[in-house]
Amino acid sequence: MLFAVPVIARPFTPGSLPAKTKWFIHADLEEFKKTEMGRFALKQMEHFSKDLRPLELMLGLDLRQDLHGVPLFGSGLKEAEVVVMLHGKFDRKQITKLAETAKEHRAIQFRSQVIHGWEDKKGVHYGCLVKEHAILFSDGLQSLRGAINTLDNESAGLKEKAIYKKSTAGKRPFFLIGLIDLEALDDLNANASIIEKMKAVCITVGQFEKNLQVRLLIQPRDEKTGTQIHQIIKGMIALVEFASDEDDPELSDLNEMLKNLKIERMHPFIAMDLKIPAKAIVNSLQMKLELTNK
Numbered sequence: 001m002l003f004a005v006p007v008i009a010r011p012f013t014p015g016s017l018p019a020k021t022k023w024f025i026h027a028d029l030e031e032f033k034k035t036e037m038g039r040f041a042l043k044q045m046e047h048f049s050k051d052l053r054p055l056e057l058m059l060g061l062d063l064r065q066d067l068h069g070v071p072l073f074g075s076g077l078k079e080a081e082v083v084v085m086l087h088g089k090f091d092r093k094q095i096t097k098l099a100e101t102a103k104e105h106r107a108i109q110f111r112s113q114v115i116h117g118w119e120d121k122k123g124v125h126y127g128c129l130v131k132e133h134a135i136l137f138s139d140g141l142q143s144l145r146g147a148i149n150t151l152d153n154e155s156a157g158l159k160e161k162a163i164y165k166k167s168t169a170g171k172r173p174f175f176l177i178g179l180i181d182l183e184a185l186d187d188l189n190a191n192a193s194i195i196e197k198m199k200a201v202c203i204t205v206g207q208f209e210k211n212l213q214v215r216l217l218i219q220p221r222d223e224k225t226g227t228q229i230h231q232i233i234k235g236m237i238a239l240v241e242f243a244s245d246e247d248d249p250e251l252s253d254l255n256e257m258l259k260n261l262k263i264e265r266m267h268p269f270i271a272m273d274l275k276i277p278a279k280a281i282v283n284s285l286q287m288k289l290e291l292t293n294k
Helices: 036-047 049-059 092-100 141-151 162-168 223-242 249-258 278-293
Strands: 023-028 067-074 082-088 106-110 113-120 123-130 134-138 176-181 198-208 211-220 261-266 269-277
Touching (some): 049 092, 092 123, 106 141, 134 141, 162 176, 162 211, 223 249, 223 261, 269 278
Antiparallel strands (some): 082 134, 106 113, 113 123, 123 134, 198 211, 211 269
16 A cells, blocks of 8 residues: 655644545654653664564665654545554655565556556555655555545535543643544444443653653543543542452552553543653663563
8 A cells, every 4th residue: 555645734633634534643753752761762673673674675765764654544444544654764766666566566647646556465555755754554545535625625614513622732742643533433333331432542642851741631522421421530540459469460560550541521621641751661661671571
């Protein structure tokens, strides 16, 4: 699956996605690189530089420097309804050459752009390359064309929802943001009744000063269900605290983390804010990595 699009200005905005988008998640890799976790990840990648080099040569890019952001979005949950974009710096000739070597390759003209299509054991994939700034992937030709139309300003983009505006308000930097419109996503098989009580959910993750900050906003269907969801969440946390066992390290760590969790009503939303020292997360990852390598 391969397609590239005009440069998309940072920071990410929902308006760059098709209006029919029902969910999305965006990773801002440039912002991530500034964090404790990002610097740790880049350092670990250095150990695999020899293994990554063949892939980088094939794609014509430096994975640590040339990738800037990755939005994943869809109008549904089926593979043909999902699109992924790689935003960064790419070698047009190299990427085009790679696409043309794919099995069952065919070219489809779409206005001024060429969509590449090919087939493998998993099915048919489509894509297109424009300029050197982004690559979009999709298994659905219609989904791909919709993304192209939006990015070329041929059709309207996704409007910013109130929950998105609330989640991104202020100067808190974040490297990950995700939103799901549960009300619009009618093909979602919700096994939990609590999900059925929600209209939308939005999450942001970032580092501010020395803390990793996670904010989860929930938009209930109405005031009554909002109160119910609030009580259910508080009850679940109380249950974990009650079941805490010093002999169970994982449960004990979870209980300790929940002490830093703040839950409050921000009408019409329910807000859950969690702060964790970024250094503690990196130290934990380092310890697990060392145990794995033994």
